[in-house]
Amino acid sequence: MTQGDNIISIQSVSKHFGPVKAVDDTSFNIKRGEFFSLLGPSGCGKTTLLRILAGFELPTSGEVTIDGQPMSTVPPHARPTNMVFQSYAIFPHLNVRENIAYGLRKRRLGKAETARIVEQALELIKMPGYGERRSDQLSGGQRQRVALARALVCQPKVLLLDEPLGALDKKLREEMQIELRQIQRTVGITFVFVTHDQEEALTLSDRIAVMSRGKVLQIDHSTRLYEAPNCREVAEFIGTMNILPGTIGEVSHGRANVAAGTHGAFEARTDGSAPRPGTPVLIAIRPEKLQMSWERPGLSVNSLAGKVGAVAYFGDRSHFYVDVEGCEKPLAVALQNGERRLDGSDLVGKPVWLSWEPDSAVLLPA
Ligand SMILES: Nc1ncnc2c1ncn2[C@@H]1O[C@H](COP(=O)(O)OP(=O)(O)O)[C@@H](O)[C@H]1O
Ligand SMILES: [Mg+2]
Known part of the structure; x- marks a missing residue:
């Protein structure tokens, strides 16, 4: 495999909080353009691993490399990553257009260029015509799509998503899963997606890492995880x-x-x-x-x-x-x-x- 195939490399990464080994000596790679999921029960270390990739946490030991660059001294804002959270983290005092444009502020674009990119993003999330809406005039699913658009206009190399559909009801969540997958295919950005919902992971992902107690038990495609689990824990967690x-x-x-x-x-x-x-x-x-x-x-x-x-x-x-x-x-x-x-x-x-x-x-x- 050439070096260019992997965009993220996690090498012997551990994160300890006092006696708790939230991430326990974990190593794996994530491929460029992949929809990659971290799946496991609550408390197994998914969020901690994602926050390490984002730079919000520093590993106790080990090294993360993104796009060939070691990340140990790179602060969150200088990383080629962006994060979408479970809670609807959009600004309540800004309308949809302003929320999405907020993602562009660092790029110092002209008014016309900003408007063009925001319009494009609204198309992508299937919300054209919603630019003037305030956040309290949006449904939960729409707010999450705006949060996604705001993260995507920054053109990160890697988008980190921490249970972004977790607060939605089942029906809406299933619709959003299909949409999220389409959006990822359209933009071609690497997605690292955290979920505790096995069906969600199976439907969405190119590959899934099943985690337990800070360790990765198996990394595989959905069908392999289901048909050929490598241990009892994976077998019983997936279905x-x-x-x-x-x-x-x-x-x-x-x-x-x-x-x-x-x-x-x-x-x-x-x-x-x-x-x-x-x-x-x-x-x-x-x-x-x-x-x-x-x-x-x-x-x-x-x-x-x-x-x-x-x-x-x-x-x-x-x-x-x-x-x-x-x-x-x-x-x-x-x-x-x-x-x-x-x-x-x-x-x-x-x-x-x-x-x-x-x-x-x-x-x-x-
Ligand atoms: N800031 C922190 N301080 C102390 N313990 C933490 C902190 N963050 C996470 N943990 C612990 O680390 C473990 C993994 O947590 P987390 O990564 O949030 O799991 P998950 O996202 O899979 O539910 C848990 O036992 C949690 O209580
Ligand atoms: Mg979590």
Whole structure:
């Protein structure tokens, strides 16, 4: 990879607040033009990492490089970054036009040029004709778009966004996600986007870094994170994952035989290097990869007997929670309601069989 591919390089960065390791010896790169998300539960260090990129916090140790330039002695206003916050940080005493133009003040442009750029920005955020509106005449979504426009007219190389859609209701948030992605594609600026909402990260991002307790657990594309998580924490943070403990037995031709106590043995696919026989592992299966049936399935697939304990209805799909002897938690099975002919609640208490293809399971370190 040439140096030009990465716009941000984070090298062994830590940030300690007293005993709290908010960011704990983290290293990774962000590519030029990428929509990159930091995803993780509240308190895992996302905001701290973003503030380090912006220069509002100095790392306790480590180094950040942006566009080839080490940042350790560069103050926030001199960095090629700009930040958009969760709260609607636009000036209440200025109208929309003045708010956006505020971003341009440092560039000392003429009146006509300023007006032209502001008009362009209003087009970009789909708010032409809103220039004279005061901020109290705007909805939450519109205020956030104005904040975005104000940050973008500064032409930063990197835009840092800290849960910018977090205060919006679900419907509006989903609309804004699509718009945000379109805007990012149009301007081509690198976005570093912080969220604790996994669906939001999956929809928007080119790549996602999943964080936990100040560390990055996995960096990958949405589909890889969902289909091939590298550990239990990532698997359970992104969607729902059923987990069965087991021990690796014989491995051949990309297939492992996994002994799972009283459940017998299961077949699972191994990606690349397989763990050694005798290694404890976790068999992880997504709810939509489990089939539920009355009859015991054929021998070519993995199967387990259980009893339906509860049903959760989500409209488009339902989750059936199946109690299986020896499993600490019920296994979740997702069924699309378009294909389902039975009323789910009728099934509670019924014995069923669960089955899955060897390729549908992922092996995780125990
Ligand atoms: N200025 C600060 N002083 C002390 N502790 C802080 C400060 N900022 C953040 N923290 C702590 O660092 C950890 C990470 O916080 P933060 O980066 O805000 O997480 P996130 O944005 O993922 O919710 C938390 O435990 C938080 O309490
Ligand atoms: Mg935060």
